[in-house]
Every structure is written in C-alpha cells, then in structure tokens.
Amino acid sequence: MKKVIFVFLIGALLAGCTVKLVGPQTLTVMTHDSFAISESLVTQFESEYDVTLVFLKSGDTGSALNRAILTKGSTEADVFYGVDNTFLSRALEEDLFVSYASPALEQIPAEFKLDDQNRALPVDYGDVCINYDKAYFASRDLALPQSLDDLLKPEYGQGSGNEGLLVVENPAVSSPGLAFLLATIAQYGEEGYLDYWQALKDNGLVVVNDWSTAYYTNFSGSSGKGAQPMAVSYASSPAVEVVYAATPITEAPIASLVGDGMCFRQIEFVGILKGTKNEKLAQSFVDFMLGKDFQEDMPLQMFVYPVNPEAVLPEVYVKYNQVPETTGSLDAQLIADKRDVWIQAWMDTVLR
Amino acid sequence: MKVKLSSLLWMLPAAFLFFFFLVPLGNILLVMATRSGVVSTNAIFQPLWFTIWQAALSMLLTLALGLPAAFVFARYNFAGKGVLRLLTTLPFILPTVVVAAGFTALLGPRGLVNGWLMQAFNLQNPPIAFMNTLGAILIAHVFYNTSVVIRVVGSALVQFDPRIEEAGRVLGGSPWRVFREVTLPLLRPSILVAALMVFLFDFTSFGVILLLGGPRFATLEVSIYSQTLSMLNLRMAGLLSFIQLACTIGITLLYTRLNGKRSVPLMPRLRGETVRTPKSIFEKTAVGLMVTVLVVLLVSPLAALALKSVLQTDAATQTSSLTLAYYRELFINRNDAFFYVPPAKAALNSLFYAAVTVLISVGLGLTASYALVRQRGLKRWLDPLIMLPLGTSAVTLGLGFLITFNKPPLDVSSFPLLIPLAHSLVALPFVVRTIQPALASIPASLGESAASLGASPWRVWRELELPIIRRAVMVGVIFSFTLSLGEFGATSFLARPDTPTLPVAIYRFLSQPGAMNYGQAMAMATLLMLVCALAIGLLDKLQVEGRGSVNSDL
Numbered sequence: 001m002k003k004v005i006f007v008f009l010i011g012a013l014l015a016g017c018t019v020k021l022v023g024p025q026t027l028t029v030m031t032h033d034s035f036a037i038s039e040s041l042v043t044q045f046e047s048e049y050d051v052t053l054v055f056l057k058s059g060d061t062g063s064a065l066n067r068a069i070l071t072k073g074s075t076e077a078d079v080f081y082g083v084d085n086t087f088l089s090r091a092l093e094e095d096l097f098v099s100y101a102s103p104a105l106e107q108i109p110a111e112f113k114l115d116d117q118n119r120a121l122p123v124d125y126g127d128v129c130i131n132y133d134k135a136y137f138a139s140r141d142l143a144l145p146q147s148l149d150d151l152l153k154p155e156y157g158q159g160s161g162n163e164g165l166l167v168v169e170n171p172a173v174s175s176p177g178l179a180f181l182l183a184t185i186a187q188y189g190e191e192g193y194l195d196y197w198q199a200l201k202d203n204g205l206v207v208v209n210d211w212s213t214a215y216y217t218n219f220s221g222s223s224g225k226g227a228q229p230m231a232v233s234y235a236s237s238p239a240v241e242v243v244y245a246a247t248p249i250t251e252a253p254i255a256s257l258v259g260d261g262m263c264f265r266q267i268e269f270v271g272i273l274k275g276t277k278n279e280k281l282a283q284s285f286v287d288f289m290l291g292k293d294f295q296e297d298m299p300l301q302m303f304v305y306p307v308n309p310e311a312v313l314p315e316v317y318v319k320y321n322q323v324p325e326t327t328g329s330l331d332a333q334l335i336a337d338k339r340d341v342w343i344q345a346w347m348d349t350v351l352r
Numbered sequence: 353m354k355v356k357l358s359s360l361l362w363m364l365p366a367a368f369l370f371f372f373f374l375v376p377l378g379n380i381l382l383v384m385a386t387r388s389g390v391v392s393t394n395a396i397f398q399p400l401w402f403t404i405w406q407a408a409l410s411m412l413l414t415l416a417l418g419l420p421a422a423f424v425f426a427r428y429n430f431a432g433k434g435v436l437r438l439l440t441t442l443p444f445i446l447p448t449v450v451v452a453a454g455f456t457a458l459l460g461p462r463g464l465v466n467g468w469l470m471q472a473f474n475l476q477n478p479p480i481a482f483m484n485t486l487g488a489i490l491i492a493h494v495f496y497n498t499s500v501v502i503r504v505v506g507s508a509l510v511q512f513d514p515r516i517e518e519a520g521r522v523l524g525g526s527p528w529r530v531f532r533e534v535t536l537p538l539l540r541p542s543i544l545v546a547a548l549m550v551f552l553f554d555f556t557s558f559g560v561i562l563l564l565g566g567p568r569f570a571t572l573e574v575s576i577y578s579q580t581l582s583m584l585n586l587r588m589a590g591l592l593s594f595i596q597l598a599c600t601i602g603i604t605l606l607y608t609r610l611n612g613k614r615s616v617p618l619m620p621r622l623r624g625e626t627v628r629t630p631k632s633i634f635e636k637t638a639v640g641l642m643v644t645v646l647v648v649l650l651v652s653p654l655a656a657l658a659l660k661s662v663l664q665t666d667a668a669t670q671t672s673s674l675t676l677a678y679y680r681e682l683f684i685n686r687n688d689a690f691f692y693v694p695p696a697k698a699a700l701n702s703l704f705y706a707a708v709t710v711l712i713s714v715g716l717g718l719t720a721s722y723a724l725v726r727q728r729g730l731k732r733w734l735d736p737l738i739m740l741p742l743g744t745s746a747v748t749l750g751l752g753f754l755i756t757f758n759k760p761p762l763d764v765s766s767f768p769l770l771i772p773l774a775h776s777l778v779a780l781p782f783v784v785r786t787i788q789p790a791l792a793s794i795p796a797s798l799g800e801s802a803a804s805l806g807a808s809p810w811r812v813w814r815e816l817e818l819p820i821i822r823r824a825v826m827v828g829v830i831f832s833f834t835l836s837l838g839e840f841g842a843t844s845f846l847a848r849p850d851t852p853t854l855p856v857a858i859y860r861f862l863s864q865p866g867a868m869n870y871g872q873a874m875a876m877a878t879l880l881m882l883v884c885a886l887a888i889g890l891l892d893k894l895q896v897e898g899r900g901s902v903n904s905d906l
Binding site for chain 2: 028033034035036037038039040041042054055056057058059060062063065066067070071074076087090163170171172173178207208209210211212213215216217218220222223224225226227233234237240241243244245246247300301303339340343347351
C-alpha cells in the first residue's frame with residue numbers, strides 16, 4: 001500500500017520535472033569543469049542554427065572521459081569536448097567518436113592532428129611549464145634554470161628548511177603533474193627519467209597532490225605567498241595573473257621557464273559521440289569550435305591557445321606569456337600503454 | 353489497518369535506498385568488475401592499513417577534544433556560548449580546498465604562526481612544518497568532526513536527568529566516581545554513535561588526505577579516485593570500492609554489538625536545569641581552557657579565511673590593505689562568461705538543495721527510526737544498509753548515478769533533485785543514528801498510559817514522543833543541512849553548470865591563477881560561512897523557542 005503511494009509520489013515528482021520547453025531542438029555537449037565560453041558566442045550559435053545548447057560538465061578531464069566511456073551509446077550527449085593527448089588513445093580504443101573531416105581542419109597545422117581518421121579533432125593546446133616568481137629570482141640575483149638538468153643545481157635545492165625551490169604535482173592525481181612527468185620521459189627516455197627524478201628528490205623537490213595546492217599554497221609568486229618560487233603550472237598563467245590581478249598591474253609577477261624540453265604540450269580534442277541523433281548539428285558545432293570566433297574566445301575564457309592560426313591572440317598573451325620553442329612530445333599510443341606503469345614507478349621513486 | 357500500515361513503514365527508506373543507492377552502486381560495480389585492468393594486492397593492503405589506523409587515531413583525538421567540549425557546552429554557561437557553539441559547527445560545511453587555505457594562512461611556511469615565531473626567535477626558517485604531514489591530517493579531521501561529537505553527545509547530556517547523578521552523590525560517590533559509574537555508562541550510546549560517525553567520516557576521508565596530507569598518504573578513497581580518474585583502471589577501483597564497503601559493514605556490525613544493551617529510558621528534562629555558571633577556580637579554569645582550545649583550533653582557521661577575503665596586497669609596495677574588491681567582483685560578469693553565476697544565485701542553489709536534503713533525510717530518517725525501534729527484526733539488514741552509503745566512495749557512487757540516471761526524465765539535466773538525493777544518502781545514516789536512540793529511550797509505558805487515558809496516536813506522537821526526540825531531530829536537521837551545504841564530491845559530478853552550489857563556485861575560482869580569483873574564492877567561502885551561520889543560528893533559535901513551550905506543558 002505504502003509502496004504504491006510512494007511509487008505514485010515518485011512518478012508525480014518525475015512528471016513535474018520533465019515538463020520541458022517545447023521549442024528548438026537541443027544539442028548536448030559533454031565536457032569537463034574547465035570548459036568556458038562567452039555568453040554572446042552561445043547566443044550566436046543558438047540563433048544561427050535555431051538550437052539550444054546544453055552543457056554537461058563532470059569533474060576534471062579524467063572524470064568527464066570516464067563518464068563518456070561508461071555512458072557510451074546512451075545518447076545522453078552529442079558532442080564530447082576535452083579529451084587531451086594523454087587520454088586520446090584510450091578514447092579512440094573505446095570507440096567513442098564518429099569521424100568528421102571538418103573543412104576547418106585544413107587551416108590547422110599537422111602537428112595538432114593526432115588522429116588520422118579525424119574522430120578526435122584538435123581544438124586548443126596549452127603548454128605545461130614551470131612558472132617562477134620573478135621578484136624572488138631578481139632579489140637574490142639568482143640565475144634562471146635553462147633546462148631540466150639545471151634544476152638539479154644546488155642553488156635550486158636550498159629554500160626554506162630542507163625544501164628546495166621547486167614544487168610539482170603528483171602525476172597520479174593531477175593533469176599538469178602527469179604532463180611534467182611526460183616532459184621528463186620525453187627528455188631522458190624510459191631508462192633515464194627515474195634517475196632524474198631521484199636526483200630532483202635529492203635536491204629538495206617538493207611534491208603536492210594538485211595544482212591548486214601547488215599554486216596557491218606552495219608557490220611564492222601567487223597570492224598564496226608560499227615558500228617555493230618555482231611551480232609546475234601553465235605557460236598561460238602570467239597573462240592570467242595580469243587579467244585577474246587584484247589591483248591593475250602592468251607587469252606580470254610571474255613568468256614561465258621555457259628552455260628546451262622543459263615544457264609538455266597538452267592538446268585538447270573534440271569528437272562527435274557515436275549514437276548521436278543530431279549528427280549534422282554536431283558537425284556544425286565542431287566547425288564552430290574550430291572557427292575564428294570561438295578560437296579567439298578561448299584564451300581569455302579557458303586560458304588555452306587556439307590551434308587555428310587565423311585566430312588572433314589577445315594582447316596580454318603576446319605581452320606577458322613566454323612561448324617554448326620546442327616542447328617534449330610523446331606518441332599518444334605509447335602514453336596510453338605506459339601511463340600507469342610510469343606513474344607507479346614515479347611514485348615508488350619519489351614518494352617512498 | 354493502522355497496525356498494518358505502520359508495520360510497512362520500513363518500505364519507504366528501503367525503497368529509497370534501493371532505487372538511489374543499491375541500483376546505481378550495483379550497476380557501477382558490475383561495470384567495473386567486467387572491465388580490464390591490472391589488480392595488484394600491494395596497492396590494496398597499504399592504503400587499507402593506513403585508512404584504518406589514521407581513522408582510528410583521528411577518531412580518538414576528536415573524542416578527546418569533543419567529549420570535554422560537549423560537557424562544557426551542556427553543563428556551563430559562559431559569555432559567548434551561543435556564538436562559539438555556532439562557530440564550532442561551521443568547519444563541517446567548508447570544502448577542503450578552502451580549509452587548506454585557512455590552515456596555510458595560519459600554519460603554512462609563511463603563515464601567521466611561523467611568521468611570529470621566526471620574528472620572535474630570530475629564526476631563518478619556519479620552525480613548524482605542517483602541510484603534507486600526518487599531523488595536518490589528524491588536526492584537520494579533528495577540526496572537521498569535533499562538532500559531530502559536541503552536537504551528538506551534547507544533546508544526550510542536556511536531556512540527562514540530573515537526579516540520577518544527584519542520587520549517586522547522595523549515596524556517597526565522589527564526583528569522579530559518579531561520572532565514571534553513572535554518567536559515562538548512561539552516555540555510552542551517544543558516545544558510540546559519535547565515535548562511529550566520526551570514524552566512518554575519517555575512514556572515507558578524501559579532500560583532507562589529498563590536500564593537507566599530500567602525496568605520501570593515500571587512503572582507499574584517494575586510491576579509488578586515482579585509479580578511476582587518472583589510471584582509468586576501473587577494475588582496481590571497483591575492487592577497492594568493494595573492500596571499503598565490506599569494511600563499513602564490519603564497522604557497523606561492531607558498533608551494533610558494542611551497543612547491544614538496550615538504552616536506559618530517559619525522561620525529557622527542562623532545558624537549563626543542569627546548566628550553571630562555573631563557580632570554583634577549577635571550574636573556571638577548565639571552562640576557560642576549553643573555550644581557548646576551541647577558539648584556537650576551530651575558529652582561528654575560519655577567521656584567517658575571512659581576513660584573507662578582505663585583504664589585498666599592493667604589487668609594487670608589498671603592503672597589505674583592507675578591501676571589499678573581491679566581494680564587489682563577485683557580482684560582476686566581467687568577461688561575459690556563459691557559466692557566470694551571481695553569488696546570490698549560487699547561495700540560493702545551495703540553500704535549495706540543503707532544504708530538500710533536510711526534508712528527504714529527516715523524513716526518511718524518522719520513518720526508518722520508528723521501523724527499527726518497533727520491528728527489531730529489521731535491525732539485522734536495514735541497519736547496515738542505511739549505514740552503507742557513508743562508506744561508499746563518492747567517485748564510485750557518482751559514476752553509478754551517471755550511468756544509471758542518464759535518460760530523461762531521470763537524468764542530470766532534467767532532474768535537479770539528483771543532487772539532494774545523493775546528499776540524503778550520506779545524511780540519512782546520521783539522522784537515523786541520532787533519532788533512533790532517542791526513540792528507543794522512550795519507555796513504552798509512557799505511550800501506553802497516555803493511550804489508556806484516551807489520547808489518539810497522533811496526540812501521543814505530537815505531545816509525548818516529539819518533545820522527547822525533538823532535540824535529536826534538530827541535530828539531524830542541522831547535520832543534514834550542513835552536510836549538503838558543504839558537499840563537493842558528488843555535487844561536482846551531478847551539478848548542472850548553470851546551477852552550481854557555493855562550494856562548486858569556490859572551486860571554479862581556485863582552479864585559475866590570479867589574485868582576483870583567489871580573493872573571490874575567499875570571499876565566496878566567507879559568504880558560505882555566513883549563509884550557514886545564519887541558517888544554523890535560526891535553527892538553534894527555533895529549537896530553543898519550541899522547547900520552552902513544549903516543556904511548560906509537561
């Protein structure tokens with residue numbers, strides 16, 4: 001009896017919540033928490049295609065990708081944005097996407113196109129580099145490290161107490177942490193990277209779990225005023241520090257170390273989910289993401305670089321960010337095969 | 353008919369747990385079990401062992417602070433008691449990222465304390481290493497959970513019949529002996545409840561371990577997170593989740609065994625009867641000491657946060673000044689962001705979810721408690737089932753929700769109640785654990801005599817049972833409310849980007865560089881504390897007023 005009433009109640013509750021607006025069709029984009037876009041661009045796309053855009057976000061890159069994999073075929077979403085080159089092979093193995101040779105791909109440099117079947121299309125990139133506190137180095141007349149090897153020099157090993165000057169994130173739980181680990185593997189190879197990390201550890205390396213802690217608790221260049229003047233972060237951070245300064249500033253308090261092999265490039269991709277009932281519309285959205293308007297919107301919304309060379313970078317990017325000439329790069333398939341082995345070996349070396 | 357209906361009460365909580373817990377959990381565990389992945393036993397036993405002993409140690413420390421604090425709150429009047437009581441509840445709602453920032457501001461390498469010490473003793477390096485230590489984990493757990501002990505044990509203490517203790521003393525017992533042989537045994541059920549809840553919270557601790565403990569410490573929950581989201585090893589994550597669940601059942605059974613004896617009937621007492629002003633030097637010192645410890649440990653990190661939300665440092669001169677800029681900036685959508693949410697809206701979202709969580713968890717908690725008290729046969733399976741969500745990994749259950757509820761009408765975008773439903777799963781065990789002992793303590797003869805005098809069952813409930821359990825219900829209300837306000841893990845999975853809660857909004861700011869973002873996160877956290885303080889203050893006030901009128905009837 002009660003159960004019947006309960007089922008009725010639940011039913012009524014559900015009915016109340018499902019009264020949907022009758023109107024244009026919807027296109028659902030599944031993505032991660034860092035996705036951001038200008039309101040005017042959403043409106044522009046919606047009115048051009050007479051569609052309502054719905055965004056589903058769930059956690060970081062890893063959780064969003066898990067969601068896409070586990071809900072495969074549910075037609076919950078039409079487009080997935082945010083798989084990066086460290087996860088790319090996994091996403092392709094799971095057969096999440098349908099191919100789409102967008103005409104916009106023509107303009108995009110080959111170095112970004114990692115999937116020759118165009119199931120995953122590059123949208124943006126960001127370099128994971130070491131940010132440094134300019135005031136710290138200037139006031140102590142300390143030279144800047146020019147390479148990964150330089151980080152092993154004793155002058156970068158003496159900070160406060162037995163802690164050195166560099167803080168990195170744990171690659172087992174942090175995406176920039178993993179990117180920096182990959183940079184060292186690209187530089188020293190699978191045989192050499194653990195020795196390098198052992199030497200870093202002996203030189204007072206500080207490890208924390210996530211970017212927010214590294215940046216706001218440990219890094220002395222942020223408003224957290226921590227103890228380490230160098231932190232693994234993003235090459236776009238200096239410009240963002242200027243844009244989001246508390247009081248207007250004309251010089252960034254931090255900059256990036258962009259010596260050869262010190263940075264790792266993260267490329268993010270978009271794909272049309274298999275099973276979508278709106279494939280045409282999904283294709284239009286992918287075109288839109290690769291188009292000039294969206295590409296120019298990304299730097300100040302998501303703090304990443306556009307892959308479309310037609311997009312003009314915001315002035316703060318040109319003025320305050322350092323761009324690495326070369327970045328470490330590893331084959332996406334190799335990353336997919338080895339990431340857990342590498343991470344485990346790193347933990348056994350650095351954390352024990 | 354009446355008897356029949358009430359004997360079916362258990363179906364409500366059981367159906368809720370079935371649809372919104374067992375089904376999604378079963379779904380995800382099945383999926384995880386069938387996926388490929390390397391299983392290493394070493395990666396199981398290390399975190400398992402650490403999880404258990406850090407939880408046991410944290411629990412003991414929390415009790416060591418919480419029990420005397422509960423005693424002081426229940427027995428003594430002192431200046432600022434109401435405010436302090438309110439402030440000790442606040443840690444519970446704060447997202448760990450914010451708490452970590454608070455602790456850093458105080459105890460970090462460049463925090464206030466290290467700064468003073470370095471200046472006072474002319475030291476080169478900060479003397480206190482706090483971040484990334486076991487000490488940080490333990491202190492943070494005490495910081496978070498002391499309010500659980502204060503509320504749970506405190507509410508039992510206030511209802512305590514002072515005549516029992518007086519009788520002990522009249523019979524010649526020393527105060528210590530009366531405490532040991534009368535008070536403590538009578539408090540045993542509530543202490544056990546508090547210990548169980550605190551242990552389980554510490555057992556499944558995630559944010560504290562991740563952010564304050566650092567990479568050298570990993571609990572099962574942290575391992576599940578990294579196996580799922582970074583290694584994509586779902587098989588291993590599923591196995592770890594299963595072990596965590598098995599432990600939860602084991603702990604619950606242990607608790608039931610320890611708590612086996614039937615609770616002693618407690619007659620409701622007038623509020624304030626046992627409360628007095630400290631008189632002797634000893635009492636004054638003890639109360640003063642307790643208040644100082646609570647302020648230092650629980651309030652100072654909160655104050656550090658609030659201070660950070662109004663301080664800005666000039667880039668050129670490195671001098672600090674007071675500002676409201678971060679608060680003003682919260683109200684401006686400066687870069688036309690599509691996902692911008694005004695702070696008032698985030699606060700309303702949070703309050704809405706919290707209110708629904710209270711309705712669901714207290715409604716189901718009452719039903720479940722009645723069912724458990726009246727039909728003792730249910731205890732064997734319903735009791736552990738209710739506790740189970742507490743020991744479930746947020747990541748696992750979150751993914752379970754996503755793969756189970758992904759088609760309209762039951763999906764994230766068309767069914768906003770998924771969030772309070774998920775919060776209720778975690779709040780329900782606590783509500784049941786607080787209400788059920790209070791209900792069980794009502795002597796059956798009381799209701800029977802009222803009924804024989806002609807009172808209707810409704811009247812018996814309203815005028816007799818409700819006043820007795822009211823305090824326990826309020827503890828449940830406050831707990832489920834604060835739990836929902838501060839919950840981040842499940843919410844980040846299930847919240848629609850256009851309806852974030854305050855903690856989700858705080859995380860957004862903290863995941864970007866820039867002093868303005870950091871300042872706004874601190875401002876938003878301060879707003880979260882304010883919203884919560886106002887709401888709890890209101891609830892506490894309601895409780896006081898309601899209680900007075902009811903008791904004057906008795």
